[in-house]
Amino acid sequence: MMRVRLRFFAAVRERVRAAEATRELAGPTTVEALWDQIRREYPSLGELRGAVAFALNQEYVDSKTMVQDNDEVAFIPPVSGGSSRHQDV
Amino acid sequence: MMRVRLRFFAAVRERVRAAEATRELAGPTTVEALWDQIRREYPSLGELRGAVAFALNQEYVDSKTMVQDNDEVAFIPPVSGGSSRHQDV
Amino acid sequence: MFEVVEHPLDLARLVAAVGRADAGAIATFLGTTREHNAGRRVTRLEYEAYPEMAIREMRRIGQQALERFGAKAVAIAHRVGVVEIGEASVAIAVSAAHRDAAFAGCRFAIDRLKEIVPIWKKEHYVGGEIWIGPQRGGPPDSISIT
Amino acid sequence: MFEVVEHPLDLARLVAAVGRADAGAIATFLGTTREHNAGRRVTRLEYEAYPEMAIREMRRIGQQALERFGAKAVAIAHRVGVVEIGEASVAIAVSAAHRDAAFAGCRFAIDRLKEIVPIWKKEHYVGGEIWIGPQRGGPPDSISIT
Numbered sequence: 059m060m061r062v063r064l065r066f067f068a069a070v071r072e073r074v075r076a077a078e079a080t081r082e083l084a085g086p087t088t089v090e091a092l093w094d095q096i097r098r099e100y101p102s103l104g105e106l107r108g109a110v111a112f113a114l115n116q117e118y119v120d121s122k123t124m125v126q127d128n129d130e131v132a133f134i135p136p137v138s139g140g141s142s143r144h145q146d147v
Numbered sequence: 148m149m150r151v152r153l154r155f156f157a158a159v160r161e162r163v164r165a166a167e168a169t170r171e172l173a174g175p176t177t178v179e180a181l182w183d184q185i186r187r188e189y190p191s192l193g194e195l196r197g198a199v200a201f202a203l204n205q206e207y208v209d210s211k212t213m214v215q216d217n218d219e220v221a222f223i224p225p226v227s228g229g230s231s232r233h234q235d236v
Numbered sequence: 237m238f239e240v241v242e243h244p245l246d247l248a249r250l251v252a253a254v255g256r257a258d259a260g261a262i263a264t265f266l267g268t269t270r271e272h273n274a275g276r277r278v279t280r281l282e283y284e285a286y287p288e289m290a291i292r293e294m295r296r297i298g299q300q301a302l303e304r305f306g307a308k309a310v311a312i313a314h315r316v317g318v319v320e321i322g323e324a325s326v327a328i329a330v331s332a333a334h335r336d337a338a339f340a341g342c343r344f345a346i347d348r349l350k351e352i353v354p355i356w357k358k359e360h361y362v363g364g365e366i367w368i369g370p371q372r373g374g375p376p377d378s379i380s381i382t
Numbered sequence: 383m384f385e386v387v388e389h390p391l392d393l394a395r396l397v398a399a400v401g402r403a404d405a406g407a408i409a410t411f412l413g414t415t416r417e418h419n420a421g422r423r424v425t426r427l428e429y430e431a432y433p434e435m436a437i438r439e440m441r442r443i444g445q446q447a448l449e450r451f452g453a454k455a456v457a458i459a460h461r462v463g464v465v466e467i468g469e470a471s472v473a474i475a476v477s478a479a480h481r482d483a484a485f486a487g488c489r490f491a492i493d494r495l496k497e498i499v500p501i502w503k504k505e506h507y508v509g510g511e512i513w514i515g516p517q518r519g520g521p522p523d524s525i526s527i528t
Contacts, residue, residue, distance in 0.1 A: 068284050068356035069367045113354070116289035132286055134354050135367070157430050157502035158513045202500070205435040221432055223500050224513070247410075248394055257417040257467050263488075264393075264410040265481065271403040321403050335411065335492060342409075343485055 059084065062125050064096070065132040070110065073102045089114060089131055090121035096133070110135050148173065151214050153185070154221040159199065162191045178203060178220055179210035185222070199224050237311040238294040240287040240355075245313050250329035254309040259331035263338035265346045267326040269319050276361035283316045283325055286354040290314065293353045297345050307332045307341035314355055325357075383457040384440040386433040386501075391459050396475035400455040405477035409484035411492045413472040415465050422507035429462045429471055432500040436460065439499045443491050453478045453487035460501055471503075 064079045071077055074096070081092070089112040097103045112119050113132040125131055149172045155163045163185070170181070178201040186192045200223040201208050207223075214220055237253040251262055269281045298310035308331045319325045326349065330341040357368045383399040397408055415427045444456035454477045465471045472495065476487040503514045 065286060067286055067354065068358070071284075113286070113289055116286075116292055118352070132289065132354070134286070135356065154432060156432055156500065157504070160430075202432070202435055205432075205438055207498070221435065221500070223432070224502065247397060251393060251412065255414065255468050260414055260416040262412040262414060262470075264412075265484070266397065266408040266410075267481070268401065268406055268408060268477075270406040270479065273406075322401050324408075331414075333416065335413070335489075338411070339485065339489055343481075346481060 060087075060125070060127040062092070062128070063130045064092075065113075065130060067132070068135050069106055070103065070133050070135050073106070074100050083125070087125055088122050089119060089125060092125060092131055093133055106135065149176075149214070149216040151181070151217070152219045153181075154202075154219060156221070157224050158195055159192065159222050159224050162195070163189050172214070176214055177211050178208060178214060181214060181220060182222055195224065237313070238291050238298060239313040240285045240290050241313060241315055242317050243315070245315055245324045245327040247324075247327050247329070250311040250313060250327050253311040254329045254331040256308045256331055258333060259308045259338075260333055261335040261338040262329055262331045263335070263342035264327065264329045265342050266324040267346070268324050269321050271321050273359060273361070276359070276363070278321065279360045279362060280321065281319045281325060282358040282360065283314070283319060284356045284358070285314065285316045287316075290353050290355055294349065297348045297353070300348070301330060301341035301345050305332070305337045305341040305344065307337050310341065310345060312345060312349065314349075314353070316355070383459070384437050384444060385459040386431045386436050387459060387461055388463050389461070391461055391470045391473040393470075393473050393475070396457040396459060396473050399457040400475045400477040402454045402477055404479060405454045405484075406479055407481040407484040408475055408477045409481070409488035410473065410475045411488050412470040413492070414470050415467050417467050419505060419507070422505070422509075424467065425506045425508060426467065427465045427471060428504040428506065429460070429465060430502045430504070431460065431462045433462075436499050436501050440495065443494045443499070446494070447476060447487035447491050451478070451483045451487040451490065453483055456487065456491060458491060458495065460495075460499070462501070 060083045062081055062083060064081060066074045066077055111134040112121055113134055114123055115130050151170055151172060153168045153170060155166055160166050201210055202221040202223055203212055204219050247264060254262060271278055294312040298312060301307045301310045311329045313327045315325050328342055328345045330338050330345060332338040332341060359366050359368055393410060400408060417424055440458040447453045447456045457475045459473045461471050474488055474491045476484050476491060478484040478487060505512050505514055
């Protein structure tokens with residue numbers, strides 16, 4: 059049995075209506091599988107456009123990265139600004 | 148008879164030992180001829196390396212520009228910084 | 237100095253933090269709230285951060301600016317919460333021996349910050365509100381929540 | 383705002399002067415006194431200006447930055463007299479809708495200022511003093527007066 063801490067931000071936070079949560083996981087899980095689980099819990103997340111990125115213990119990780127007990131997992135919606143196609147300032 | 152005001156700066160000012168002066172001119176004169184006259188008065192100016200530029204009434208002008216009565220003429224030694232060959236900051 | 241703060245940014249503090257006796261140039265950048273964006277009349281912006289991770293990513297960007305451009309020091313501060321028209325949401329200062337490196341490092345820092353630092357911007361405009369994207373790799377769109 | 387002043391420069395004043403509701407970016411530059419230059423240990427710098435003409439040329443540079451890069455506003459201040467190690471001799475702030483124009487305008491302004499604005503720098507170093515050149519068109523040397 060593993061316990062992980064989840065962090066939600068911006069559009070994700072608003073749809074989940076929480077800034078953080080904990081989940082207990084029965085077996086080995088990737089960050090992406092965890093996100094799929096959260097999306098099933100909160101169907102309104104399905105309307106988000108643009109893929110989220112994943113952070114594990116405050117570092118960007120690949121979607122296939124496995125979570126460990128006591129990890130902090132964050133689902134990172136698109137950050138502000140960014141693309142030079144779309145320079146905002 | 149014309150009267151002109153002369154301004155001296157930096158290395159030029161130090162050699163002339165004055166920040167400004169006036170001269171009365173008998174006939175038509177270019178800024179360059181005026182500079183030649185000043186250099187004859189102050190031989191130490193001959194040791195300056197690098198050409199001076201000329202400003203007439205606070206605008207850069209060509210060396211052949213004629214001075215008029217009541218003009219302000221400045222002899223501009225090389226300004227600080229400048230060339231990308233020699234970037235100072 | 238790498239900070240996420242809830243109060244107005246003080247550029248002078250960042251400049252002081254990057255001053256060095258061997259630096260002849262300091263380039264800075266301020267990102268400020270514009271009154272109009274994409275045809276919308278903006279009333280205010282609201283920033284939200286993942287602060288621990290944002291500071292970590294800012295520090296990494298600062299380190300990269302030192303290594304890639306030979307900058308002497310980098311400071312980055314980002315404000316969160318409401319940022320009114322004309323106010324600054326982000327401030328960056330980069331010192332270097334010469335201006336080429338200071339400008340290059342500063343430009344790199346703001347570009348990279350906007351690509352990867354986990355800070356989000358909600359634009360409040362006349363008629364609605366919208367989270368502004370996009371992020372590296374994602375489509376160049378926005379996530380509408382109105 | 384285009385100034386030649388005898389007191390320490392205040393970057394915040396320049397930033398305030400270029401702030402606009404339609405500007406999303408402000409780039410600034412500070413030129414500071416370095417402790418070493420060309421192998422010499424610098425003790426202080428001393429700047430001298432032709433102030434009326436310097437301000438005129440600064441204003442022209444500002445106007446060119448607006449026209450060429452679409453900047454919104456430009457402010458330039460240059461200090462004269464003694465400038466100690468680490469202190470700023472020149473400050474520039476350029477606002478624009480977006481950061482490309484702000485950075486380009488700021489870079490243009492400092493480059494141009496160093497080429498044409500009639501302000502001279504005497505470097506006092508351990509063992510002597512020297513007026514630093516060169517100017518546009520002149521040879522890349524210095525005028526030694528030691």
